[in-house]
Amino acid sequence: MNAHNPSGWRPEMGEGNETGPGMITHSGDMGLMVEEPLIFELGGTGDSGAKCGIDLDEPEEMPLAALQPFLRKQAPALPGLTEPETVRHYTRLSRQNYAIDLGPFPLGSCTMKHNPRLNEKVARLPGFADVHPLQPHQTVPGALAVIEQLADWLVALTGMHAVAMSPKAGAHGELCGLLCIRAALEARGDARKVVLVPESAHGTNPATAAFAGYGVESIPGTPDGRVDLAALQARLGPDVAGVMITNPNTCGLFERDMKAMSDAVHAAGGFVYCDGANFNAIVGKVRPGDLGVDAMHINLHKTFSTPHGGGGPGSGPVVLSEALAPYAPLPFVMRGSDGQLRLIEEEDGGEELPDSFGRMSAFHGQMGMFTRALTYILSHGADGLRQVAEDAVLNANYVLRSLEDLLDAPFGASGPCMHEALFSDDGLAEGFSTLDIAKGLIDEGFHPMTVYFPLVVHGAMLVEPTETESKAGLDRFIGSLRNIAERARAGDESLKAAPNLAPRRRLDETRAARKPVLVWREREL
Numbered sequence: 001m002n003a004h005n006p007s008g009w010r011p012e013m014g015e016g017n018e019t020g021p022g023m024i025t026h027s028g029d030m031g032l033m034v035e036e037p038l039i040f041e042l043g044g045t046g047d048s049g050a051k052c053g054i055d056l057d058e059p060e061e062m063p064l065a066a067l068q069p070f071l072r073k074q075a076p077a078l079p080g081l082t083e084p085e086t087v088r089h090y091t092r093l094s095r096q097n098y099a100i101d102l103g104p105f106p107l108g109s110c111t112m113k114h115n116p117r118l119n120e121k122v123a124r125l126p127g128f129a130d131v132h133p134l135q136p137h138q139t140v141p142g143a144l145a146v147i148e149q150l151a152d153w154l155v156a157l158t159g160m161h162a163v164a165m166s167p168k169a170g171a172h173g174e175l176c177g178l179l180c181i182r183a184a185l186e187a188r189g190d191a192r193k194v195v196l197v198p199e200s201a202h203g204t205n206p207a208t209a210a211f212a213g214y215g216v217e218s219i220p221g222t223p224d225g226r227v228d229l230a231a232l233q234a235r236l237g238p239d240v241a242g243v244m245i246t247n248p249n250t251c252g253l254f255e256r257d258m259k260a261m262s263d264a265v266h267a268a269g270g271f272v273y274c275d276g277a278n279f280n281a282i283v284g285k286v287r288p289g290d291l292g293v294d295a296m297h298i299n300l301h302k303t304f305s306t307p308h309g310g311g312g313p314g315s316g317p318v319v320l321s322e323a324l325a326p327y328a329p330l331p332f333v334m335r336g337s338d339g340q341l342r343l344i345e346e347e348d349g350g351e352e353l354p355d356s357f358g359r360m361s362a363f364h365g366q367m368g369m370f371t372r373a374l375t376y377i378l379s380h381g382a383d384g385l386r387q388v389a390e391d392a393v394l395n396a397n398y399v400l401r402s403l404e405d406l407l408d409a410p411f412g413a414s415g416p417c418m419h420e421a422l423f424s425d426d427g428l429a430e431g432f433s434t435l436d437i438a439k440g441l442i443d444e445g446f447h448p449m450t451v452y453f454p455l456v457v458h459g460a461m462l463v464e465p466t467e468t469e470s471k472a473g474l475d476r477f478i479g480s481l482r483n484i485a486e487r488a489r490a491g492d493e494s495l496k497a498a499p500n501l502a503p504r505r506r507l508d509e510t511r512a513a514r515k516p517v518l519v520w521r522e523r524e525l
């Protein structure tokens with residue numbers, strides 16, 4: 001019996017494995033492609049510890065008799081594994097993940113960039129890592145200074161007036177921005193009902209507007225992939241609270257009419273929310289404040305290289321115009337008239353921010369993300385950040401122009417793209433789709449690109465290489481994608497079964513999401 005498989009479990013064939021290599025090994029592993037059951041299914045023996053632990057069934061052996069009444073009558077239903085078995089379980093699971101440290105993560109719109117190790121080193125310094133959010137803020141002036149310094153950079157880079165640091169993600173920042181807009185409108189006795197969102201918008205934009213209580217109306221795009229300025233102007237009126245515009249947009253293009261759109265919205269009494277998720281493409285080159293933006297979130301995990309997910313709650317600071325700054329959420333780090341850094345909170349009487357709309361989250365932000373983002377900014381400097389945007393755009397254009405003869409690029413004629421290259425499924429053989437291309441990339445050892453988004457393009461494939469991929473790395477990715485595109489154009493049936501080389505074959509995506517089978521049942525060989 002295999003050491004890490006004491007109960008002799010087997011993956012159940014039929015859940016995506018039916019077209020697999022057809023060979024069943026004793027261990028369930030295939031080469032170094034490991035199978036791993038749930039930790040509870042590992043058939044624990046009641047062991048614990050680095051070697052073999054105490055016997056949980058013998059509580060009377062406990063030395064402190066006084067504790068006896070409080071002891072469990074039965075052992076807790078925990079997996080009884082030794083330390084090495086536990087470590088191996090999680091390490092084996094981690095090897096089933098694809099990660100930015102394994103290869104490119106070309107997810108369009110998501111800006112999956114390398115997380116520099118210097119960020120991690122600084123974030124782990126005890127003075128930053130060990131501060132507690134409930135510590136009196138007089139005892140953490142260094143942490144407040146980090147928040148202020150990062151805030152200063154974000155304000156300078158965006159040309160805005162102030163920044164709310166507490167929102168925890170991009171979508172949370174959208175909500176913060178819309179709540180500022182609502183508070184500003186209510187303050188002038190002009191509650192409005194509608195938020196306009198372009199049809200190419202990220203799903204979080206209409207969702208946020210609806211969540212904030214607004215009716216959402218869609219603004220059509222132009223054939224070249226941008227927002228239709230005339231259609232926007234035609235819809236503006238006294239019921240429109242504001243617009244949410246992504247710039248650069250989700251078709252990977254810069255909204256050249258942004259200033260004209262902002263002017264029109266302001267003339268109609270509304271506010272301009274900019275979805276800044278794609279700021280990576282223009283950081284150091286364009287200041288959204290110069291384009292008339294009133295509020296914009298910045299995803300630190302996109303533009304400023306902090307980890308996505310896994311590293312704990314994220315961070316989506318929201319930069320604000322002078323008109324919206326008074327309504328920013330508390331707590332807020334501010335330098336008082338005495339020159340001292342202060343954390344403005346509700347109980348402080350709100351003298352400095354009397355019109356704040358309230359609170360977005362429990363504390364003043366995500367310290368671990370702030371230290372990482374500031375480290376990234378300081379290690380690049382102003383010129384380095386500009387170079388980031390230029391290299392990201394160069395890489396995306398290289399991908400676009402290296403593939404457009406094989407993959408349809410619907411806006412290829414609209415000029416250079418920004419940070420991401422957009423393709424459609426037009427031109428693939430009958431019966432072949434974007435999904436086949438994405439699954440084929442898995443066999444080639446790459447995480448697939450973003451698929452079926454933005455919705456305005458049929459069978460969309462959105463590739464964002466980011467600036468940290470080398471030319472050699474991009475050539476490898478492009479070579480793989482060209483190989484798959486050729487097979488999809490030629491109608492190569494084996495592509496329809498892809499992935500053929502991954503731990504699982506192609507799943508029924510709907511069933512996998514709605515009725516996931518999370519338990520491996522034992523199976524007779």
Ligand SMILES: *Cc1c(COP(=O)(O)O)cnc(C)c1O
Pocket residue numbers: 109110169170171172202204246250275277278299314316
């Ligand atoms: C990532 C993204 C969001 C949402 O940001 P989160 O940090 O994931 O909440 C919103 N809009 C666009 C265009 C995005 O790419």
